[in-house]
Amino acid sequence: MEKQQVPSEGTKPDLEMLKLDATSAARDVDFGQVLEVETTPEMERKVLRKLDFFLIPLMGGCYMLQYIDKLAISQATLFNLREDLSLVGDQYNWASAIFYFGYFGWSWPSSYLVVRLPLGKYLSGAVFIWGGCLLVHAACKNWGGLMAARFFLGVGEASIAPGFALITGMFYTRAEQPARQAAWFFGNSIAVLLGGLIAYGIGNIHVTSIAQWQLLFLILGAVTSAYGILLFFTLPDSPAKAIFLNRNERAIAVQRTLKNKTGVLDTGKFRWGQVLMAIKDLQTWFLVLYTLCVNFCNGGITSFSAIIITGFGFPRLEALLIQMPIGGAQLVFLLLTTGFASVVPKSRILMMMVNTLVSMVGMILIWKVDDDNRAGKMTGLCLGSVFAANIPLSLSLISSNVAGFTKKSTVSALMFAAYCIGNIAGPQFFIPSEEPAYPTGIKAAMAGLAFGVFFLACLYVFYVWENRRRDRLYGSPRELTETEELQDELSNKTDHEIESFRYLL
Template sequence: MEKDQPSSGGAQSGVDKLKVDDSIMRDVDFGEVLQVETSPELDKKVLRKLDLFLIPLMGGCYMLQYIDKLAISQATLFNLRQDLNLKGNEYNWASAIFYFGYFAWSWPSSYLVVRLPLGKYLGVAACVWGACLMVHAACINWGGLMAARFFLGVGEASIAPGFALITGMFYTREEQPARQAAWFCGNSIAVLLGGLIAYGIGNIHVTAIAQWQLLFLILGAITSAYGILLFLTLPDSPAKAIFLKPTERAVAVQRTLKNKTGVMDQGKFKWNQVWMAVKDPQMWFLVLYTLCVNFCNGGLTSFSAIIITGFGFPHLEALLIQMPIGGAQLVFLLLTSGVASFVPKTRILMMIFNTAVSMVGMLLIWKLGDDNRAGKMTGLCLGGVFAANIPLSLSLISSNVAGFTKKSTVSAVMFAAYCIGNIVGPQFFIPSEEPSYMTGIKASMAGLAFGIFFLICLYVFYIFENRRRDRLYGSPREMTESEELQDEISNKTDHEIESFRYMV
């Protein structure tokens, strides 16, 4: 691509040469975007505003999502299984059916996030999942619980992929790991606060309603209220950020042009990009990694409270004992995301490190004797550390997948794998082995080992592909803003943009 020559039209002349689809970023005047003069001070001011507004908003929602996800495990300590007369594997399937709903809505969601205003769509989704959680309190048998769990999964399916798209829309590729980790901190805080909330509800003694019903009603009402807040405040794009001034919105668009990942290519679903995603090895390495490690996630999310009581802790104390699991996740999340943000080419290496730590944790649970409660509890805390990889894996999609439709497709397939892993994982937790669940622990450890293997494959693929492109096209050069904009709105994928290089 040749550089645009200066002309009397200035930056606008570069825009005149751009072939822009009428459906793409209708809210942005590209000439105005390129004509806005930015500065390091203004850029920092915009970044600070984005951090202060978006990160707490998304982090709070993600915290509520995980608190709600943990609720069924906590409800088992309030006699949920006994009151609903659950037999054999019925609780396992009640836990897994949530991910069937999640899986069923992954593909429709990947289409809707392109066609609908993203912020409004996510706000409605949060209201729906909050309402579905409240419906849990009305369940009187296994069938009712299965239906409630399925639609809860439908409500939650859009949140994490949607937040990943928003992060890619507002932040540069270098900034994304830290920001993905920042809102994902809500996951770790949820484990810390969720135990306290459930413990407090467990100390409420009323005869009109069971404690597990009260748990679902309180948490669901809070989530639905938060969904309304998201609907009113979460922006659909930088051009609609109500907390930014008009000039700051232009700067917000301008600062992410170098991403070349097509986050501004909204409003039109492109089927050819779906096919490109299917042919892309990076998608399948991410998908297989996600599938394998979530054997562990599905089991620990649904059975952690029961496993802890098997260590010898009373039921209410087991709710509080879960809190260190969140603390361990938070420590490793901050550590590895910090390294990935400030040390180049370490994202995948940090993911391998977290997964290996989780393998060690599961090994401690498996091999330590029943009398070593502290050691087993340490193992359980370390076993959940792999969850700190979620923001890093999302940042890989935000940074390394170009084309809005391709990005949403890869996100949908990856979250489908997430669902399948969480569906399969609990089935290894055999009821007759309660509360130790040795088969489930060994299956989780095997999944983590395969996860490490696929991460190594992904790392090798990125290195090989970057070197291949350097040989074919030469090292990426500095480009003018109009050239960056041309790549950003060119409707091309990462395989089609010659100057695109993968972040590892």
């Protein structure tokens, strides 16, 4: 396809030519209005406030429910789940890990479906299904039933974080994305705080007709499915379909993100050439390897935190409340590092390295502190989960540094596949005979975090080298007109193909 002539500044744009480049989802945008609407800083701030007011609570609430539901399997062990289902040996380990097999298996079809289907409707349907899978947990009678329920729960949850990363890229500029990714990720930290209280409350409900672990899954599943229905009517598929914005505000929302050049309007058609570009891209594999390594820690801590805490000497129900400071530690470091990354240029990857190193210190405390020092070991467990604050920063790297909607969804799928593999492998190092200290699991988590820091350093060096190479070849990127920016947005090009594209660190 020949390169199109770019209109000079001040020339009326050829809107029909632009429309020919647009895909089905992009045709929902009135390009004439996008280019011609007159905006002021105050109008843009008003649109941004509306986006924050509606989108962030919707995504944050959903992500909170996702992590509460993920913690439920660990909390259920304190309500005799293992005894009631006659789990022996490493069967609980595999019941925890099989969730990520479902997550991994669906991440690939999901990367295709988020491009082909209306994004908001697809995600709300996924939430509804995952809530139903959680309800099914209450009907499990043995290990086989639990394995099936866990697998399909992973299928239901697989689309959520990558989908929210795409929505953030659609509605926010590259500079705004770290703070917004962190804002909806707050739900993760709040989930640890509230999840313990919810489980503690359920633990104090005494009924003879149903076990407490069954009640836990029934309540959480019903709430999640109801939330999926709410999302169906409120979560937009694109800026052009945001029901909380008027016609002019939708045009401004599109116009604000044109400089991203990341192809958020290029939905509706899956481009296999961009899949190949994603696989050949070094940044893809540095992100994938980092994600794989650090999730050796995540898989173990998420599934075994309740057991580890009882091993510190805390009573069963008290152990549920003792989990709450873990969420507090995540929240503090999330605010500090994402706030710093939003204000200080070229600091996202450095902040990710800081969080990962803090988690390494936490693992060392759990491993080396004396068994009678409960406060020291609990401090280590709180710090050991801090690396989870990197998730919004790593997602912001994808939304800011990967152009082309298909390429972006492919990189997200590969990264979340690595997330699943790490979470599958991690629990296998927590050997049942070593309960509750799990020294092998703790050392495996430490090693994974160390390798994570190494791959982050490689990613940083790659971005610096690539930006300098592009400056040598093309010169410093110039300021583009809105028409040129819109053509870049609809050009179906990736970050490697757009000469003015530079990576954010």
